[in-house]
Amino acid sequence: MNNKHFLMGNEAIAYGAIAAGLQFATGYPGTPSTEVMETLIKNAKKYNFYAEWSTNEKVALETAIGASFSGASSIVTMKQVGLNVASDPLMSLTYLGVKGPLVLLVTDDPGPHSSQTEQDTRSFGLFSNIPVLDPSNSQEAYEMTKYAFEISKKYETPVFLRTTTRVSHRCDDVVLDDLKPSNEDIEGFSKSSRWVIFPKLAAERHPILEKLQETLSKEFSNSKFNFKTGTGKIGIITSGASYHYVNEAISNNKDLFSVLKIGTPYPFPEKKVIEFINDIESIIVVEELDSYLEDQLLQLFGKYGISKAVYGKKNNIFPYCGEYGIDIAKVGINKVLDILKIQRIEIPEKLISKNEIIPLPVRPPNLCAGCMHRTVFYAFKEVSKELKKQNIQTIFSGDIGCYTLGNAPPLELIDTCLCMGAGISIAGGISRTNKNSKNVAFIGDSTFFHSGIPAVINAVYNKADVTIAVLDNRTTAMTGHQPHPGTGKTALGEATKLIDIEGILKSCGIEFVKTVSADDFLTCKEISRAAIDYNGPSAVVFRGTCVSLVKSTKKCTINKNKCTGCKICVERLGCPAITLNGDIPEIMENCTGCGLCMAVCPVDAIKEVDEQ
Amino acid sequence: MNFSVIICGVGGQGVVLASRLLAITAMNSGFHVNTAETLGMSQREGSVVSHLQFGDDIKSSLIPEGSADLIIGLEVSEVARNLHFLKKNGKIITNSKMILPSARSSNEKYDSEKIINFIKEKVKSTICIDFSEIAKVAGNPKSMNVSVLGAAFYAEFLPLKYDNFLKTIESEIPEKYRNINLNAAKLSAETIFNMQEGHDEQ
């Protein structure tokens, strides 16, 4: 049988975990990590393992730890900012170690393409003493996932499998093993003081943990995932996606360089690196995000009294920020060649450079046509205008999800956005420190369960005068429609108890709790106003369905004779279904008939038509 | 041999599927293949680009500027946006139909004629056809992406066989949509055939 498959890096990781005998998988969605769990969920029945979307990354990790303590082979998936949420259990887990192998898949997002930060999980490995594997393509992602389970089992330590967007979201041809369902029994939990972290145990375990780092550094020095190519006198040390950028940048000048590709950045494979630099005159380090390899290398030089030139981020040869590519690799390497007085590597002549391109239409990300969030945001915007006339300022705290786009023009509603679940607490802080302001926090349904609830409790307990607007579209839309506790469905598609958001809000002590359908703009506005006017914490659950999940049969159109061309519908809403290629706006195919534009048109020129 | 292609368009047009179909055709023709897509926020009405490379020796997932052999465009202004990736004697095949951005974000009028002229001026080997119309005739405007690909294969803009592409459609597209997509590919191949005939007569 041909075992060659065209797989995304994230899919390859999922199959690697299955090949390693996976029994338990948990995660929280976040780009670019999401497809790992999605692929696992699709395959859970076939290969006989358990999979769940947990309410947040900390809970996902803790759940998997429980499984691992019982001997199960487990994986936890999240993105780099999710790792911050999970860092509390993680820092203690590293002291205890694991029983069943436990692999943490964390994806970093240089760029960033869809994240709040550009943080580097390799540095988190160093910080937490957890070994890190760093693949560069889908085949390697597959092999390294199997290896991650192997070393986790062998050394009873959690292991990071860390990728970046270009590894997670690249697709390659991958050769897979014959995958079989896991038939091994899970041993089960046995009581032991080893699983109870007391100061005495921590003190006992710490030296063992430190010793393990030396052992692993030695093991990694012999790993096939760290390898050298070329024989030139200039050494390039690199890892992950950058390895490919380097290879392509030097492809016509190979004789000049030797390349050491590091697949196991933490613990640093010291012996391997020392061997590599023996015959090398100067060293270039090419890596995205932190100057992690460079720092390790410089430490090594200090430790062994080696003196050779190292060119990297610290001497401004390469940038600290943003995603790398072949061009950045070339420019950096050429800077070093200039310093060494060696002829530069050639950069091909371009047909056209970016700034020669004529002006083009801009396409910023936007809430979808007919998205319920637009209706809610517009309702609050109208209310805030009314309040402004009475000299009352309304401050809006946003959160992470599609509705972060409430910040985009023309709505421009969101005043703060920090991290998942922070909207409500920030609004609380603002309410205590601003005299004449009304404070509204937006939070999505999945985010509410992720980390919103403690903030609700805090707002009530500490008497914050905030209005909590829960934007409930019954899915985790931003990451691709994963289910959550408010959907009544598990990851594996089973029906489960639907956790009632209104019930939680009430039991947290909020007395003003209202529910309104986001289809009805005028009621949305009315209730928003009432919630803001209410003295003390109040909450409104705006309920609708994500437009990309349901096909609408309705559509609106503009009556050209009635329309005055005032452009209010265009300029205030930013609905992508309304375009202007003349004086009178036009409504296009992607209209869902949500009716919001009907509500804002001052002359009643927009009508609903049936689209059967 | 290494061959690199930029596939570009707007969220919802099927860039990702197009790149998958092309990649699988290349893989089944015996090449290593690699794609990199922009996912996430850009899907919401934004520009979408896929970098695709195949050959004997594939390295990085991102194509460097000035080195793509071919741009396959599902929308004209997106082709112009990615023109700096194309190499000096590279080729372009694109849908001529424009997609207007949401009105508030564009200050200038979107003049697709001007953009098409700009592209043709820079790149001699440009095929620009209303593939949306072809797909509509074939049975579903949504198969426009397959229609563009079919034309690219048939025009021999790719070092891969047109017949192998049809086989990929048969194996990868769910049965329900298979025939419409096969039609879309064949109809645009016909258009290219007629175009080339006409060209020879001149």
Ligand code: SF4
């Ligand atoms: S009804 Fe109006 S606001 Fe709603 S999707 Fe259609 S054009 Fe957009």
Ligand code: SF4
């Ligand atoms: S708001 Fe009404 S009158 Fe004004 S441009 Fe839109 S359709 Fe025409």
